[in-house]
Amino acid sequence: MVDPRISVINQRLNGIKRIVAVSSGKGGVGKSVVATVLALLLAKEGCRVGLFDLDFTGPSTHIILGVPKGVEPKEEKGLVPPTFDGLAYMSLVYFVGDNPAPLRGVDVSNALIELLSVTQWGKLDFLVIDMPPGIGDPVLDLVRLVERIEFLIITTPSLLAFEVVKKQIALLCELKMPIIGVVENMKMNKATDVQVETEKLGLKYLGAIPYDPLVEATIGNPVKLLETTVASTMSQFKISTKPKK
Amino acid sequence: MVDPRISVINQRLNGIKRIVAVSSGKGGVGKSVVATVLALLLAKEGCRVGLFDLDFTGPSTHIILGVPKGVEPKEEKGLVPPTFDGLAYMSLVYFVGDNPAPLRGVDVSNALIELLSVTQWGKLDFLVIDMPPGIGDPVLDLVRLVERIEFLIITTPSLLAFEVVKKQIALLCELKMPIIGVVENMKMNKATDVQVETEKLGLKYLGAIPYDPLVEATIGNPVKLLETTVASTMSQFKISTKPKK
Numbered sequence: 405m406v407d408p409r410i411s412v413i414n415q416r417l418n419g420i421k422r423i424v425a426v427s428s429g430k431g432g433v434g435k436s437v438v439a440t441v442l443a444l445l446l447a448k449e450g451c452r453v454g455l456f457d458l459d460f461t462g463p464s465t466h467i468i469l470g471v472p473k474g475v476e477p478k479e480e481k482g483l484v485p486p487t488f489d490g491l492a493y494m495s496l497v498y499f500v501g502d503n504p505a506p507l508r509g510v511d512v513s514n515a516l517i518e519l520l521s522v523t524q525w526g527k528l529d530f531l532v533i534d535m536p537p538g539i540g541d542p543v544l545d546l547v548r549l550v551e552r553i554e555f556l557i558i559t560t561p562s563l564l565a566f567e568v569v570k571k572q573i574a575l576l577c578e579l580k581m582p583i584i585g586v587v588e589n590m591k592m593n594k595a596t597d598v599q600v601e602t603e604k605l606g607l608k609y610l611g612a613i614p615y616d617p618l619v620e621a622t623i624g625n626p627v628k629l630l631e632t633t634v635a636s637t638m639s640q641f642k643i644s645t646k647p648k649k
Numbered sequence: 650m651v652d653p654r655i656s657v658i659n660q661r662l663n664g665i666k667r668i669v670a671v672s673s674g675k676g677g678v679g680k681s682v683v684a685t686v687l688a689l690l691l692a693k694e695g696c697r698v699g700l701f702d703l704d705f706t707g708p709s710t711h712i713i714l715g716v717p718k719g720v721e722p723k724e725e726k727g728l729v730p731p732t733f734d735g736l737a738y739m740s741l742v743y744f745v746g747d748n749p750a751p752l753r754g755v756d757v758s759n760a761l762i763e764l765l766s767v768t769q770w771g772k773l774d775f776l777v778i779d780m781p782p783g784i785g786d787p788v789l790d791l792v793r794l795v796e797r798i799e800f801l802i803i804t805t806p807s808l809l810a811f812e813v814v815k816k817q818i819a820l821l822c823e824l825k826m827p828i829i830g831v832v833e834n835m836k837m838n839k840a841t842d843v844q845v846e847t848e849k850l851g852l853k854y855l856g857a858i859p860y861d862p863l864v865e866a867t868i869g870n871p872v873k874l875l876e877t878t879v880a881s882t883m884s885q886f887k888i889s890t891k892p893k894k
Binding site for chain 2: 429430431432433436437461462464467468512537538540560561562563564565567568571592593617620623
C-alpha cells in the first residue's frame with residue numbers, strides 16, 4: 405500500500421528543483437553551520453533557496469542566522485515560510501518551540517510529517533534541509549517520504565566520527581539514495597584518510613573545510629559568517645549548483 | 650502502576666555503589682572518550698569499575714579501548730561482562746552488532762531494557778555509562794528505569810553545543826535527577842562563558858579539558874590514552890571518587 409502522505413508531501417515540494425539533505429551519521433560535526441552556509445552561498449549566486457531545519461535533537465539554524473523573534477511563518481492555506489537574509493526559512497522550532505521538553509519518538513515523526521505537509525515553499529531552485537543526526541526513525545521517515553532527496557554527507561577528520569558516518573553511508577547506499585558527496589569539516593591537519601576511504605566507497609570527496617575558530621563569533625550574523633574561511637572554502641567546492649532541469 | 654522491569658533492573662544493579670551516566674545533550678562533544686577515560690582513571694585508583702556503552706547512535710567505546718573480537722560476554726544466568734583493561738565491559742554492540750541497519754525506536758528501548766536486565770555486573774564501586782546523546786526516548790527510559798543514576802554532563806565551548814546541553818540540563822533538573830557537574834571538553838581558549846552559565850544554573854563546573862590532537866592516535870590503546878592531557882586533566886577534577894556508603 406502506498407502511504408497517502410507521500411503524495412501530499414511531494415505535491416507540496418513540487419515547485420522545488422533540488423532537495424539537498426545536509427546530513428551526518430554523527431552529531432557535533434558542524435552540519436548546521438555547513439547547511440546554513442550552503443544555503444546562503446546558493447542565494448548569493450542568485451538561486452531561490454529555502455532552508456528547512458528538521459534537526460529535532462536541537463534546531464540551531466535560527467541561532468546561526470540570528471532570526472529575530474518576530475520573523476515567523478504566516479498561516480495561509482498551510483504555512484508560508486518567512487524570508488530572512490534572502491532565504492525562505494522554516495524550522496521545527498516554530499512547531500515545537502524552543503523548550504527543553506523532548507518529543508517522544510512518535511511525536512517526532514508526526515511533527516516532521518506535519519511540517520513537510522503544511523509548508524508552502526512555492527518555487528525554489530534549492531531546498532537545503534538541516535537533517536537530524538544519525539540514522540534513526542526520523543531520518544528513515546524523511547528518506548521514505550521525500551522523493552528526489554539528495555544527500556550531502558558531513559564528517560570530521562576524527563576516525564570515531566567517520567566510523568559512524570560510514571554506517572550512515574552504507575545504509576543510504578543500501579536504500580539507493582543519491583549522495584552528492586562527502587565534506588570533511590573542521591580539518592586541522594593534512595591527513596588523507598577520509599578522502600581515501602570516501603573514494604574507495606565510490607563517492608565524491610568534495611573537500612575539506614579548515615577548522616576556523618572565528619566561526620563562533622559570527623553566530624547570529626550571516627554577513628560575517630560568509631566572510632569566514634568556512635564560506636570561502638565551501639564556495640570552491642564543486643557541488644553542482646546548476647539546478648537539474 | 651509500577652513498571653515491573655524497574656525492580657528487575659535495579660536488583661541487577663544492586664551490587665553497584667554508584668552509577669555515573671556520562672551524558673550530553675549534543676553529539677560529537679567527546680562524551681565516549683571522557684566516559685572511557687573516567688572509567689580507566691577510577692580503575693587505576695583501585696576502584697572496581699564497569700563501563701557500559703548504551704550509545705545506540707554509534708557505540709564506540711570498544712574502538713577507543715581496542716577490545717579485541719574474542720573478548721565477549723559469557724552467558725551464565727544472564728550475561729557476565731568480560732574484563733578488559735581492568736574494566737568490566739559491556740556494550741550494546743554485543744547485542745545489536747556493528748552493522749549499519751538502524752534500530753527503529755521501539756527496538757532501541759527494548760534493547761536497552763534487555764541489556765540492563767540481563768547483565769550480571771556483580772559488585773562494583775562505579776558503573777560508568779556512556780549514554781545516548783540527546784534527550785530522546787532512550788535517555789528518558791534510562792532515567793525512569795535506573796534508580797540512583799547520577800549525571801556527568803559533557804559540553805564543548807561552542808555556544809551552539811552549550812545551548813543544546815542547557816536544554817538537557819533543564820530537563821534533568823525538572824526530573825530532579827542528581828547532576829555531578831559539567832565538564833567543558835575540547836577547550837581551545839580562555840573563554841569563561843560555559844563556566845559562568847553553569848554556575849548560574851547552580852551546578853558544579855568541574856573544569857575544562859584542553860583540546861588534544863594527540864588523542865586521535867591513542868584510539869584503541871588505553872595505556873597511551875591515559876598519557877594524554879585529557880587523562881591528566883581529568884585526574885585533577887574534583888569528581889568525588891569516594892563511593893557513597
